[in-house]
Structure formats: structure tokens, C-alpha cells
Amino acid sequence: MGGHGPSTDWGEDKAIGFKTTLGLWLFLLYVLVYSGFIWINVASPETMAVKVFAGQNLAVVYGFFLIALAFVMGIIYDILCTNKEYELNEKEDSDK
Amino acid sequence: MIYNASPFAVAIFVAFVLAVLWMSSFFAKKTTTSKGYYAAGGDIHWGVNGIAFAGDYLSAASFLGICGMIAFSGYDGFLYSIGYLAGWVVALFIVAEPMKRLGKYTFTDALNNKYNSRGIHLTSAISTLIVSLCYLVPQMVGAGSLVTPLLGMPHYVGVILVGAIVIFIVATAGMASTTYVQFIKGALLIVASSVLSIAIFVHGIKTQPTENYHKFKTINATVANGEVTAIDSGEYKIIGAQQDAKGHHYVKLNKEGVNTWWALTEKDGNAVLEEALSVVNAKNGEVLYNGEPKDAQKFYQVGHASKIIVDGEEVTDSGSLGPFKFLATIGDSTIVRFQKTIFLDKDDKVQLWYQNPTSGKDIMTPGLKFKVKKGSTFMSKLDFVSLMIALFFGTSALPHILIRYYTVPSPKAARKSTILAIAAIGFFYVLTLFMGLGAMVTGVLDVQNSNMAGPLLAKFFGITLFSIISAIAFATVLGTVSGLIVAASGAVAHDLISNYFGIPLTDKGQVKAGKIAAVVVGVFAILLGIVFEGINVSFLVGLAFAVAASANLPAILMMLFWKKTTAKGISASIVVGIISALTMILLSPSTFEVYGLLPSDAPIPMDNPGIISIPLAFITLVVVSLMTQKDAVGREKQVA
Numbered sequence: 001m002g003g004h005g006p007s008t009d010w011g012e013d014k015a016i017g018f019k020t021t022l023g024l025w026l027f028l029l030y031v032l033v034y035s036g037f038i039w040i041n042v043a044s045p046e047t048m049a050v051k052v053f054a055g056q057n058l059a060v061v062y063g064f065f066l067i068a069l070a071f072v073m074g075i076i077y078d079i080l081c082t083n084k085e086y087e088l089n090e091k092e093d094s095d096k
Numbered sequence: 097m098i099y100n101a102s103p104f105a106v107a108i109f110v111a112f113v114l115a116v117l118w119m120s121s122f123f124a125k126k127t128t129t130s131k132g133y134y135a136a137g138g139d140i141h142w143g144v145n146g147i148a149f150a151g152d153y154l155s156a157a158s159f160l161g162i163c164g165m166i167a168f169s170g171y172d173g174f175l176y177s178i179g180y181l182a183g184w185v186v187a188l189f190i191v192a193e194p195m196k197r198l199g200k201y202t203f204t205d206a207l208n209n210k211y212n213s214r215g216i217h218l219t220s221a222i223s224t225l226i227v228s229l230c231y232l233v234p235q236m237v238g239a240g241s242l243v244t245p246l247l248g249m250p251h252y253v254g255v256i257l258v259g260a261i262v263i264f265i266v267a268t269a270g271m272a273s274t275t276y277v278q279f280i281k282g283a284l285l286i287v288a289s290s291v292l293s294i295a296i297f298v299h300g301i302k303t304q305p306t307e308n309y310h311k312f313k314t315i316n317a318t319v320a321n322g323e324v325t326a327i328d329s330g331e332y333k334i335i336g337a338q339q340d341a342k343g344h345h346y347v348k349l350n351k352e353g354v355n356t357w358w359a360l361t362e363k364d365g366n367a368v369l370e371e372a373l374s375v376v377n378a379k380n381g382e383v384l385y386n387g388e389p390k391d392a393q394k395f396y397q398v399g400h401a402s403k404i405i406v407d408g409e410e411v412t413d414s415g416s417l418g419p420f421k422f423l424a425t426i427g428d429s430t431i432v433r434f435q436k437t438i439f440l441d442k443d444d445k446v447q448l449w450y451q452n453p454t455s456g457k458d459i460m461t462p463g464l465k466f467k468v469k470k471g472s473t474f475m476s477k478l479d480f481v482s483l484m485i486a487l488f489f490g491t492s493a494l495p496h497i498l499i500r501y502y503t504v505p506s507p508k509a510a511r512k513s514t515i516l517a518i519a520a521i522g523f524f525y526v527l528t529l530f531m532g533l534g535a536m537v538t539g540v541l542d543v544q545n546s547n548m549a550g551p552l553l554a555k556f557f558g559i560t561l562f563s564i565i566s567a568i569a570f571a572t573v574l575g576t577v578s579g580l581i582v583a584a585s586g587a588v589a590h591d592l593i594s595n596y597f598g599i600p601l602t603d604k605g606q607v608k609a610g611k612i613a614a615v616v617v618g619v620f621a622i623l624l625g626i627v628f629e630g631i632n633v634s635f636l637v638g639l640a641f642a643v644a645a646s647a648n649l650p651a652i653l654m655m656l657f658w659k660k661t662t663a664k665g666i667s668a669s670i671v672v673g674i675i676s677a678l679t680m681i682l683l684s685p686s687t688f689e690v691y692g693l694l695p696s697d698a699p700i701p702m703d704n705p706g707i708i709s710i711p712l713a714f715i716t717l718v719v720v721s722l723m724t725q726k727d728a729v730g731r732e733k734q735v736a
Binding site: 013016019020023024026027030034037038041042045046048049054055056057059060063064066067068070071073074075077078081082085 | 171174175177178181182184185186188189190193194197420421423424427457460461462463468469472477480481484488507508511512514515518519522525526529657
């Protein structure tokens, strides 16, 4: 048997622990917001019709918010991870 | 519906396909190693990979399926956009970097990194094959839907065309060509969709979308004992009447030898007959569209607003609208949707689409397709939750998405490419709401095929936009199918032949085996694509997500985060996930409809299996892992 192992080699990453923990927390936060969306749809669907912003109802605003939130959280995650990689790894490694 | 091919559209389409084939041949010359074939050499820039992710992900389901579902069911179609995008959060925060750190060519490599188990090789390769096939079917269906209005050819021609081109692409160049095709196509799709959305805003909403839009007639009727006994028209004669399963009444009228069907309804307290669309399959094999042969072209494209409210005022033409104003106007207006019903008229099968004026409030909230409001049951709500869970967890379990992590040089590049993908995909998904609602009100819908809504909307704004968007959408299908076939062929050649059966293959031998597998999988996909014509592709992709999430995600997550996970636990979880998800889908109401049976006869009263099959796979993994702790080999080896 064979064929395992990464397709490219790179240096040791000492920030793995930090990135894993941060990823898990951000994931749980998003799950919470996403669950809220599902919950309102199931428990109180009429609430979704309430106009909340610029003539838009909650369904549209919440939907757009979920899409935007994924991107914003992604940017935050990348900034924090990159900083940690610079801090813990040698600069040439984190530049890869 | 009859579609006539435009030479210009055909020229653009052919040019696009030739460009893709040229690109494929170009990269074929550079691909001589298995690393080149399966992982594009592992040195793709994260920016290119991020947009290629978008290209892979914005498949037929997104442009054709979601736009179509929004056009027919309003906000419920947008739920797919939300769920598909949310799934990238799992990919970014949980899966991206570990997958890159642990894998080589296939996601099996990552899964099996610390176990080196033959069982995992076998089960995850089978899972990759099944999920890829489930995902391939809607892509092929989408290809057929595109070719019909573009080239005026039957659905099956589109399916065969895509299959043949993709087999050529994959069997020549592999992942490098797939990546660059997806990069260019992903970028073009987003640009073209933005242009289409702007065109919608400029056009606004009109009660009469075009001058040629069919004016649906209404005739006053006299009803006695529930039967229409007379009508207020000298032109038409009553020659029959039927009821559907819901008890709605329909009347067959004759004018100058042509029979048409009308729906009995009420307007201002009076009984009226409203003109409907119908397809009648006669016992003698004849098929009539609104009472006439297809060539007469009397089967109209539809979709319009019956009442438009802008800033509290009723108007017939909203004029140009901004994006938010467009959504708000739809929400305040009344849109005529065409609802399908089927009944028998003596020996003839009648498919009828009647007008259903729907308030904008209902269109802009969930509930038209997924029963979460009026008429909902516990099971219908559970079905909705199940869908949202499968969409959320499915993305990061899709083989053709996971293998893209092996084309970039480092875990950091994997992370950055995922974030770029989220930006590009998220932006596109916002546009799907505008495009779907735009199609709903511009009189472009073909009631027989929701998948055509997006391309037909583009056609409304001119043949140039239509040709470009259709060519891009076709390339979308080509690229996604290519990625899926690379993933499936990798599972066969790398995981099964080389790793499970232990057949020693040279580097070139692995590439050759992958190419042969690509041809076989491609032929299967063509056959299935022809069988499933007419089913909404987003719905089909939703099911593929459920199978992927059930089969692969519990194994991936537990392998990463639970140290007691064993190889046998992973294998068992994959098997249980696949079997439970597939069984539930095959016994669901929607699949019963595909069989030609009554959906109410389905033994499982929900379409989406995720809420049962995903936890079942998790539980199986935990139980089997705890039972096989003594057998665990290499457990101490930590995730690098």
C-alpha cells in the first residue's frame, strides 16, 4: 500500500493548535447564527415576513447577512491565522 | 416549447467549446505524471484556485437550478443559495488546512493518513464514486436543458455532447486543464450574471412583460351544483370538465376545432374560467400543446406581475429599479405563478398549468415549496431542517471540492483560496435572487422545465447576452463534470486499484487507469442524465449533498477531532451513511414521482435524508470505534 502523504512539502507549522481552536470557535459561532435562521423559519415563519431594513423583510436580510458573515468571518480567521503563523513560524515558512 | 437556434448563438457556443478543448490539449502536453494529472502538479496559485473553486461549485445547480427554483417558488429557491454558501464555513474553518496537510491526490489519502487501512481505501473510494455519480446526474440534466434553447436540439443531445467533450478533456489533461477551465469560467459566470442582474434592474417590472406576451383570457361562467353549465362567450363551447386530486375544477372548451383547458376560479364573487396551459398525451400517442401540435407554437412562455405596487402606488410599469427597490417591489406586488396539476380526461393524460396569483409577501418568504407555514406538518418542517443541514455539511464532503485542496502548494494557500471562493460564490448567490425573481416576472418561463429560467431570461435581454451566458453555463457544466470525473477516476485508479487491490502501477500506469475510469464513469453519467430529464437540478444536487454529508463528513470530522476514532469506525460510518441516505432518497415522495408512482405512497414521508442519515453515521462511527479500540493501529500517530 502506498501513495499517502501530502502532494507538496512545506515547513513545520507551529500554529496548527491555534488555528484549529480558532476555526472551531468561529465554526460554532456560525452554526449558532445559521441555526437561528432555521429556527425562525420553523418555529415562527411569519416573523420572516416582517420588514426590518430598507423595505426588506427579515428573510432577505437574514439570508444576505449569513452570506456576508461567512466572508467577514473568513477574513478575520485569515488575518488571525496569518499573524499567528508569522509569530510562531519562521518568516520564510509562513510566506509559502 | 419550441426553440429555434440562432446562428450567432451557435457560433459563440462553438467558439467557447473549441477554446476549452484547445486549453485541454495544451495542458495535456504538460501532464505526464500522476501528480500532474490528479493534483495539477500541486503548484496552482491560491487566487486561481479560489476562483476555480467558485467555478467548480457554481455548477449547473447554481445557475440553472437555483435560478429556476426561485423563478417558480420564490424565496425557497434562495434557501439553496444560503445553504450552499454556509457550507463553505465548514470547509474553511474545519476541513481546508487539515485536508491539505494530510492528503495527496484524493480525500481517501487524508482520511487514511494515520490508519493505512484497506477498509478505508475501499469504502471511501466507493463513497467517492457514488457521491460523484449523484452529483454528475444533475450536471448532465442541466447540460441537456441548456442545449435545447441554445441549439434547438433535444435534451439527450446536450447530455451526450457534454459527456463526450468532458471525457475528452479528462481523458487527456486531468486536473490542470480542469482548474484553468474552472478559473476562466467561474470569473466569466460572475461577470455575466452581474450584467444580467443590471439588465433586470434597468428593465424593472411590467404587468405586460413584452408586446408579444400572451394575453390570458377570462370568461364569465355559470355554475350549478358545482358544474359549469354555461359560459359568457359565443366563440367557445363547453365540451368537457374534470377535477384534479385536490378537487379543483377544469373545463375543456372548443373553438374552431381546437380544444383548450380552462381553470374554474372566482373573481370578485363571480365564477370565471381562466385560460390555462396544457399538454395532452392522447391514447393514440398524439401530444397536443394547448390543443394543437407542438409546431403551431401555442405553448407560451409565461410569468408576469398582475399587480405592481411601487411606494404604495399601483402601476403597470415600475420603471428602472435599484437592487433593494426591486426586491421590495416584488414583496409588495402580486405575481402570477403557474401551478401544475395532472388528471385523466377519459384515456388522455392532461398536464395543466393554471394561473396562481401569489402575493409578494409569500414569494419573498419561505413556504411556497417547503411547507413551513400554512399546511405544514411536523414532518414537512423536519424535511426543511434536514435539507438545510445537508446543504451546510455537504460542501466539505464533496470529493471534487476536496481534491482541489491538493492543487495548491500549502495549507495557507488552501485557506486563502477558500476565502476567495466564499467571496466569489457569495456574491454570485446574492445575484441568483435577482435573476430568479427577474425570470419570474419577465414572461420567459418554460413551465415544463424550471432549469431553463436563467438562460431564457438572458435571451429576453438579447441574443448576445443569451449566447454568452449559455456558453458560460455550458462550460460550467463541462468544468464541474470534469472535476467530478477526475475525483471518481482517482478513486478507482489510485484508491481501489493501486491501494486497495495492491496492484503495482507505474506512475504512467496510474494516469492510464484514471483515464480509463474517467471514460467509464462518463458513460454512466450520460445514461443517468438522459433518464432524469426535467427534474430540477438544484433539487438533485441537494440530494447529492445529503449523500456526501452522510457518507464522508462524520468520518472527516471524527478523524480530525476524536482520538478514539478507528479505521473500522470510519469504514462502518461511511457504509452506514451511504446506505441510509440512498435508501431514504429512493423511498422518498419525490423519487416515487420519478418512478411514476403517487408521492403519498412513499414509505418515507420526507425527501431529504440528512437529519437521519448524518447522525446515524456519527453514531455508527462512535459505537464501532469504541468496540474496536483494541484493534486500533497507529492510533498514537497524531494529525501532523
